[in-house]
């Protein structure tokens with residue numbers, strides 16, 4: 001089921017920063033309509049100005065929404081069912097580095113709501129129309145953290161395991177309906193993510209590593225995977241190799257390995 005993204009109408013959650021903003025930039029010259037979702041309206045307006053200046057024919061709608069709030073998410077879902085959306089990018093996400101027992105309960109709730117629940121609600125809302133039109137694509141931004149149980153980011157990694165599993169199942173359910181579903185599973189990417197996820201005691205300087213991949217490359221890999229109908233994509237060769245090894249290991253070895261590498265993933 002291949003999907004040509006030319007003239008698509010896409011909704012991008014978490015478009016005010018990082019990978020989501022980059023999706024918007026890369027799609028702007030090809031899409032007909034972009035619906036940008038996040039809490040920071042000023043950021044979304046700046047982005048709209050930038051995108052429309054370069055692509056005057058592009059229509060950009062802003063939907064300021066707090067996806068950790070179920071009522072707001074449901075309202076957004078209802079609004080989106082009235083728009084001709086054929087490409088849903090569930091990208092918004094938050095993390096939290098540190099032991100689960102000391103995590104802020106509100107932040108724990110936010111991770112589950114934004115990373116897993118909002119993505120599920122939006123998928124449920126938009127899928128029927130895509131199926132009826134026999135055309136549509138869903139790109140769920142998961143994480144390589146979803147492949148492993150990860151002490152230090154336990155709840156975050158578990159939400160991403162949900163995203164990857166959910167994406168595979170929805171893909172299988174919609175195989176005959178003209179829909180493509182892809183889970184994008186990046187390793188570390190320099191965005192605002194770590195600044196927000198790191199608690200005060202874990203704040204540290206930005207570091208580069210072999211497994212870091214540039215935000216432009218991550219977004220490109222996601223869009224290409226949709227156009228090639230790939231079920232799952234891990235951007236960057238180093239991360240691909242690392243995850244191929246990790247995914248082949250039995251859980252007994254993973255228990256040991258996750259203890260060793262607990263501090264450095266998202």
Ligand SMILES: NC(=O)c1ccc[n+]([C@@H]2O[C@H](COP(=O)([O-])OP(=O)(O)OC[C@H]3O[C@@H](n4cnc5c(N)ncnc54)[C@H](OP(=O)(O)O)[C@@H]3O)[C@@H](O)[C@H]2O)c1
Nearest residue numbers: 014016017018019038039040067092093143189191192193
């Ligand atoms: N960066 C990494 O190393 C990395 C690695 C693997 C996977 N990922 C995944 O990639 C996705 C994008 O992350 P990023 O790296 O681009 O992070 P980022 O720069 O922090 O951007 C996160 C985006 O999510 C939005 N968001 C967060 N909470 C929200 C809420 N309650 N309601 C609505 N929008 C919300 C933010 O917008 P507002 O704050 O304006 O609401 C922002 O636009 C996430 O799903 C993340 O888990 C990131």
